[in-house]
Amino acid sequence: MHEIHSEIGHIEKRMVMNEKTPAEYGGRGLSAWLLSCSLLMGGLGIATTSYAEMAEGFAEGSRPAPPSAEKVEAGKRVYFTKCVWCHGVGGAGDGPGADRLWPRPRNFNSGTFKIRHTASGELPLIDVDLFQTVTHGLPGSAMPSWEGILSEDQRRDVLAFVSTELVKDRSWQDTEFEEFHVLQLDTIQPVPPTVESVKRGSELVKELKCIECHGLEGRGDGNAFNLKDDWGFSIQPADWHKCWNFRGSRQDAYNVKNIFRTFSTGVSGTPMPSFADNTTVENRWHIANYVASLCERDMDVDIAGGNVTDEIAAALVAAQPRGIDPLSDKPKVNFVVPSKFVEGELPADEHDERWKLIERRIVAMGGQITHKPRNFVNRIDDVWVQSLYNETDITFMFRWDDRTKSVQKDSVDWEPYEVNLGDYGIEEQAPGGSKFADDPEHPESIAAKQTAYQVFNDGIAFQFPIKWQELPAPRKPRYFWGDEGFPVDITKWTADGELKAYQGTGWDVDFDDRDDFTEQMKLVKAEWKNGRWTVIVTRPLKGDYEEDTYIELGKYIPINFFVWDGHNGDVGRKMAVSAFYYLVLEPPIEKETYIYPTVAAIGLVLVEGWILTRRANRRKGKA
Amino acid sequence: MTWLKLVEGYMPMQMISELVICILVFSIINYSLKRAGMGLPKFWAGIFVWAFVNVFYLKYRIYPPIPFSVRAIYGTVSACGIFMWVSGSQQEWEEFKRPIINVLDAKTGMTKFIRTALLILLPIGLWGFAYNSFLPNFDEPIELRTVHPAPPATTKVHGKTYVLQTASNPYRINPEGKYDQAYSNAHIVDQSMGRLMKDVNSAEENPWDPNAKGYIKHVREGGEIFFQNCHFCHGDNLNGRGLWAFAFNPIPANFTDAGTIAQLQETFVFWRVSKGGIGLPGEAFPWASVMPPWEQHLTVDEIWKVVMFEYWHTGYYPRTWE
Structure with missing residues (x-):
């Protein structure tokens, strides 16, 4: 009975601190209020029953000492120089930059932090969790690593300010309600990533229903498109094949400990729960080992819809991590896409053994932000490319992770060759900023609109300069569909099954059809399976010299790529783009x-x- | 070498001091061994120093990696240096070449073995090296691009012509409302580590102070533009490390580097921002840059404000024509 009273008392205290009542929150806000209450109950549950104490691998942690006033003041100076632009004056994650960001910047007010060593529902460790977040950044979001920019003291100062002034609903000093149960990550003995462990992990992710959100092969394509976080913003499950995008990867992408930690403590504020109380430490390692093994490595291992056999597990364990570029914390990019000669017919599908002859290259994609409508969220951030050729033709295999298969259902008013879709209402995200500052759910922000776009076709395209042989080096056509003087040869596939050859002469000029060449190209395969597109396209090495690019042996032929995600509302110029790469046909x-x-x-x-x-x-002479 | 990170901006200093420390440590060890009567053979010391500098340090320590051709130059220069060191006196030179002569003469079983092995391995090694260099090489080509091309005399933005020599930022003003670079220079962020604003509690220094007005208020407005448009590539700290920085080539400019906006007149930056990549002259690869022509997205006022914010936030001031 006493506990219930204290719960109510605490809620009241919180309401006073917020200076808001449910009525003031308004209709929409009520759910948020109820949610925060239930969260609080959850937090209390920990405090009273201390289940986390019993969860394997956790131990009682100590409460951080309150920071000195000087540190808070010093941190304020850091915050208002560096952080305020996204996180906002009041720390509600509503700075000027916020409305064009997805994931949206953290709202500090409720003290909900994703990456922690502490048990589910508890505040994070300031000196460990928050410090590491500021130091290493949160990859896959706009939060950068501040190491080397802010000194260690400055990073600790800003945390002193954030934890005391901007976390408003809870306090690390609240001895009555805040407890700390800390995952003992440094002392828990890891289970080595053996074939058996990886295989066991693949079974456990099914038993524990991880695959319901993360998908059969872990590409984040489960039944999870409409997931929301505590604030009502759209959120997506992690793609296990891109460990460098894990928020908690701490600039150490392939380190299994980070996965073990996230799995043990959950991701607060999101539907990802903590599995500490229903999974043994050993099983948690098996799962972490399996998840880590899926992260893209030198070999592309087919995991057969998650039905991992001994052979598959062995291949996963044997594969080597890719080199991570310390400048970008993502896989190293090589701007040369090699193509190898093969005898006879080109591969008919992705299982052809001859694909193993040639390295697959990662093509990094960024949002198209040069011309309107700009794409501030590119849900496709990389594409894997492989190429082979024979005497007459060249084939490309593109594979990229896309959580949603998007095929346009409604008919549209424009033709496929049209590029200026502004007249048809295709617009870019408004900057927002202070405009919607009073509405806590920011309905006009990009993070709130993620699931509400009209669905267009997924698609991929690549372009070569036409008559590249005549380009005065290092001149190229403009990366964005060429220019008047230097037209480009564009090959575009869309998810409605169309593969077409176009000529581009500028970013704002409608494409010209190249129908003769379209007839000579072949769509070998286009399949979306378990969160990944596989598109194989074959085209002749040569066509009409005036219109179609002649692909010659041993030459560096400029090529760049464009990808559309239909569920992101991508169409026309709203897409992801790459830099110029070079296609090189390796001669015998x-x-x-x-x-x-x-x-x-x-x-x-x-x-x-x-x-x-x-x-x-000489020796003879001497002797 | 992940335990010792190269810190941006301090890298050259860090490298020089590391090398100096290594040389000092080596000299001390060498000297004390000599004193103890166990001096290192000159031959092996020479090889060790050369390998340390060229193979270990230049190849594995420095990031981003140095191209092989540059390392080859360093390798040659350091080899010359080492030869000068070992041939300082006739006695030292004799000492240096003794192991080589010994192997050539092959008087003991050991040297005989080494000589035979070398005689066989050297031609095989040369064959492999030559074969590799004859194999067609498909490395990424190096393209040299002009980073700061010569600006035009005038630029036309939103229908108005700006003469780059005479135009000035209408928001760079003192409290009296007059153009005043000396005033604005006094209120940029501090140049020490972190580059923080000078005083968070002053309405003259903190753009977010509710009472901020004039120059510092325009800095905030510029910052809002920056964090709605520019940070995706140029990064949250304006250091050219935005979300997509490394998806593009050329990579975005690093404004915190002393070689970018700190070297330029404000009107040059205004021209670059307004016209973007497509507006670059040929030597700067306008076809490859994804930099938007910002006149398509921003008003003239917004461009001036964002340029001013970039100077404020990096703690630099624009060069003047004088």
């Missing part, structure tokens, strides 16, 4: 490659003989 090795080194080696043998003879003669 010539005879000279063997002859000259042999001549040089024989030459060296002669020189050796001469030196030895000379030395021997």
Whole structure:
């Protein structure tokens, strides 16, 4: 009975602190209020029953000392120089930049933080969790790493300010209601990522229903499109194949400990719960090992819809991590896309063994932000490309993760070759800013609108300069569909099954059809499966020299890529784009490659003989 | 080497001091070993120093990686240096070449073995090296691009012509409302670590102070534009490390670097922002840059404000024509 009273008392205290009543929150806000109440009950549940104490791998943590007034003041200076632009004056995650960001900047007020060592519902450790977040950033969001920019003291100062002034509904110093049960990540013995462990993990993710949100193969494509966070903003499950985008990856993408931590403590404020109380530490390691093994490595391992056999598990364990570029904290990009010669027919599907002859290259994608309508959220941030060729044709296999298969259902008013869709109401996200500051759910923000776009076709396109042989180096056509002087050869596939050849002469000029070439191209495969598109396109190496790009051996041919995600409202110029890459058809090795080194080696043998003879003669002379 | 990070902006200093420390440590060890009567053979010391500098340090320590051609130059120069060091006196030179002569003469079983092995391995190694260099090489080509091309005399933005020599930022004003760079220079962020505003409690220094007006208020308005439009590429700290920075090539400019806006007149930046990548002259690869022509997205006032914010936030001031 006493506990219930204290609960109510606490809620009242909180309401006073907020200076708002449910009525003031308004209709929409009521649910938020109820939610915060239920969250509070959850928090109390921990405090009274201390289930977290019993959860395996946790131990009682200590309460941080309150920061000095000087540190808070110093932190305020950091906050208003660096952080306020996204997180806002009151720390409600509603700074000027917020409405064009997805994920939306954190609202500090309720003290809900995603990445923690503390048990579900508890406040994070300031010196560990929040400090690491500021130090390493949150990849996959706009939060950068502040290491090297702010000194360690400055990072701690700003946390002193945020934790005391901007976290308004809870307090680390609240001895009555705040407890700290900390995951003992440093002392728990990890389970090595063996074949058995990975296989067991693949079974556990099914038993624990992880795949319901994260998808059969873990690409975040489960039945989760409409998930929302505590504030009502759209949110998506993690794609396990891109560990460098895990918020908690701490600039150490392949480290399984980060996954173990997130799985053990949950992601507060989101539908991702903590699994600490119903999963043993050992099983948590199996799951973490499996999830980590799915992150893209040197080999593309087919995990057969998550039905991981011993062979698949062995392949997953054997594959090596990709090199991570410390500048971007993402896989290293090589701007050369190689293509290898194969005898006979080109592959008919993605299972052809000959794809293993050629390295797959990652193409990094950014939002198209050059011309209206700009795309501030590119849900497709990379595409894997492979290419093979024979005497007459070249084939490209594109594979990219897309949580949603998007095929346009309603008919549209424009033709496929049209690019200026502003007249048809395709607009970019408004900046927002202070305009909607009074509405806590920011209904006009990009994070609130993510699930509400009209659905268009997914698609991919790539372009080459036409007559690139005549380009005065290093001149290229403009990356964005060419220009008047230097037109481009565009190949575009859309999810309605259309594969078309166009000519582009500028970012705002409608495409010209190249019907003759369209007839010669072949869509070998286009399939969306378990959160991934596989699109294989074959086209002739040569067409009409005046219109179609001649693809020649051993030359660097500029190429760049465009991707559309229909559920992101991508259409026309709203898309993701890449920088210029180079397609290179690797020619067969010539005879000279063997002859000259042999001549040089024989030459060296002669020189050796001469030196030895000379030395021997000299010694004889001396003697 | 993840335990010792190269810090942006301090990298050259860090590298020089690291090398100096390494040389000092090596000299001390070398000297004390000599004193103890166990001096390192000159031959091996030379090889060790060369390998340390060229193979270990330049190849594995420095990031972003240095191209092979540049390392080859360093390798040659350091080899010359080491030869000068080991041939300082006739005695030292004799000492240096003794191991080589010993192997050539092959008087003991050991040197005989080394000589035979070398005689066989050297031609094979040369063959492999030559074969590799004859294989067609498809590395990323290096394209040299002009970062700061010569500006035009005038630029026309939203129908109005601006003469770059005479135009000035209408928001760079003192409390009297007059153009005053000396005033604005006094209120940019502090240049020390973190580049923080000078006083968070002053309406003259803190753009977010409710009483901020004039120059510092325009800085905030510029910052709002920046964080709604520019940070995606140029980054939250204006250091060219935005969300998509490395998806694009050329990568976005780093304004915190002393070589970008700090070297330029404000009108140059105004021209660059207004016209974007597509407005660059040919030597600056206008076809590859994704920088928007911001006149398509922003008003002239907004462009002036965002330029001013960039100077404020990095703690730099524009160069003047004088």
